[in-house]
Amino acid sequence: MTTIISDTETQADDRESDQHARKSSSHDGTALEHSNAQSTRAATICVVGLGYVGLPLAVGFARSNYRVIGYDVDGVTVDRLQKGVDTTGDLSDDAIQDGDISYTTDPTEIGAADYVIIAVPTPIDDDDRPDLGYVESAATTVGSKMDPGTTIVLESTVYPGTTRETLVPVLEDASGLTAGTDFFVGYSPERATPGDEEHGLxxxxxxxxxxxxxxLEDVATLYESVVDAGVHRAPSIEVAEACKVVENAQRDLNIAFVNELSMALDNMDVDGQAVLEAAGTKWNFHDYRPGLVGGHCIPVDPYFFAYRSAREGFDPELMQTSRQVNESVPDHVAEQTIKALNQCHKTLRDSRVLVLGLAYKPGVGDIRSSKIGNVIDVLREYDIDVEGFDPFADDDAARESFGIEVQERLSFEGFDAVMLATPHAEFEQLDLEAVAGELADDPALIDVTGTVDEDIAADAGLVYRRL
Structure with missing residues (x-):
């Protein structure tokens, strides 16, 4: 059952006594130790930051019979969680009330925790440099409220060295305590995949x-109690920090290769998708497909690594080139759309395009880092009228973010072209003949990810283009 924390609430006597014993025994210059799993599960855990990473983490620990405090500075988010509403869309209303979990905006509650897990955003600024403002702010709050003996684990994506060079000094300044003696730190990179039920915590x-x-053993024991897939103990904090950004930098590089390949083959008038299917018959060919690269990880993490590497005097050129390639894809999609409209003998300033899918990936409603906005911006430069529809995204938020009209009920009536941008499962069963019948004469379909069969589209009377 969800508990709404008030200033007058206290821990149960037995839990409070156990917590005091645990923290007192650790305040002697040694790290926390657990003699058995029972003492670990008696711990209280505070998760700072209740977004798409932090909330599933808090719920996961609560389901494993831990006492959990979910802390966030966003009063609206906390209020909805207290009322039993899943704010991520990835869990369920029942899930967020499952177990001994409390949601609060009161930072004094942090002091009740044996472990504090920080899972706050780490975006990049307008110059593509890491912005650690949320981490520093969270560390200040945690440091000012935590008790001696607390272990703080950072889960936010950062560049190598951040935990020791940024997090620890802020915690020490805010608390007046010394890391390694009075409190302890660890790092565990988040691997959350929104919308992917098969790869949860x-x-x-x-x-x-x-x-x-x-x-390390203490933190590993904690996570082993909730992660069925197991725990990998990294030899250093810096290795763990680096592995997170490298995971996504590798994906960014592979996607950049097929994106560049698709653009090159398009100029040769060669079917890029057919090329990938043919190449994929070899046992060691990696299956990546071209597309827009949005989200909170792949378009961001390479910048973290490149920033730190450049500080040490080495510019990772391949990584940076991959970013440039993927950042150019929205312009290419817009160009494909314009070419399709021209092929249909449309006047651009009189053309109307309906974009299906505004979120950054299928199965989610998150539009905050969707690259479709960049495509829309280019089309509007040519005075093309753009509307959107997304079965998951909040319509009002999409209108504000993209500056376009967003349909609440899907209608193809009178549009000159349809762009299938985010291939939600709901779009897989579209009757293309019926769609073409609603569209204006000589319509076009721009299939960004190659979801639709080209022959079926052609039979329906649609001019078809894809990456």
Whole structure:
């Protein structure tokens, strides 16, 4: 049952006594130690930041019979959670009330925790440099409220060195305590995949690291109690920090290759998708497909690595080139749309395009880092009228973010072209003949990810283009 924390609530006597014993025993210059799983599960855990990473983490620990405090500075988010509403769309209203979990905006509650897990955003600024403002702010709050003996684990994506060079000094300044003696730190990169039911917290190997071996074993034991897939102990905090950004930088590079390939083959008038299907018959060919690269990880993490590497005097050129290629894809999609409209003998300033899918990936409603906005901006430069529809995204938020009209009920009536941008499962069963019948004469279909069969589209009377 969800608990709404008030200033007058206190821990149960037995839990409070156990917590005091745990913290007192750790305040002697040594790291926390657990003699058995029972003492671990008696711990209280505070998750700071209740977004798409932090909330599933808090719920996961609560389901595993831990006492959990979910803290966030966003009063609207906390209010909805207290009322039993899943704010991520990835869990369920029942799930967020499952277990001994409390949601609060009161930072004094942090002091009740044996472990504090920080899972706040780490975006990049307008110059593509890491913005650690949320981490620093969270560390200030945690440091000012935590008790001696607390272990703090950072899960936010950062560049190598951030935990020791940024997090620890802020915690020490805010608390007046000393890391490694009075409190302890670890790092465990988040691997959350919104909209992917097969790769939740329990299903993906958890990489953990800490400032020394004792703390590492303590943190590993904690995560092993909730992660069925197991835990990988990294040899250092910096290794764990680097592995997170490298995971997504590798994906960015592979996607950049097929994106560049698709653009090159298009100029040769060669079917890029057919090329990938043919190449994929070889046993060691990696299956990546071209498309817009949005989200909170792949378009961001390479910048974290490149930033730190450049500080040490080495510019990772391949990584940076991959970013440039993927950032150019929205312009290419817009160009394909314009070419399709011209092929249909449409006047651009009189053309209307309906964009299907505004979220950054299928099965989710998150539009905050969707690259379709860049495509829309280019089309509007040519005075093309653009509307959108997304079965998952909040319509009002999409209108504000993209500056376009967003349909609440899907209608193709009178549009000159349809762009299938985000291939939600709901679009897989579209009757293309019926769609073409609603569209204006000589319509076009721009299939960004190659979801639709080209022959079926052609039979329906649609001019077809894809990456």
């Amino acid at each position: 329990e299903d993906v190997v958890k990489v953990v690291s800490a400032q020394n071996e004792s703390v």
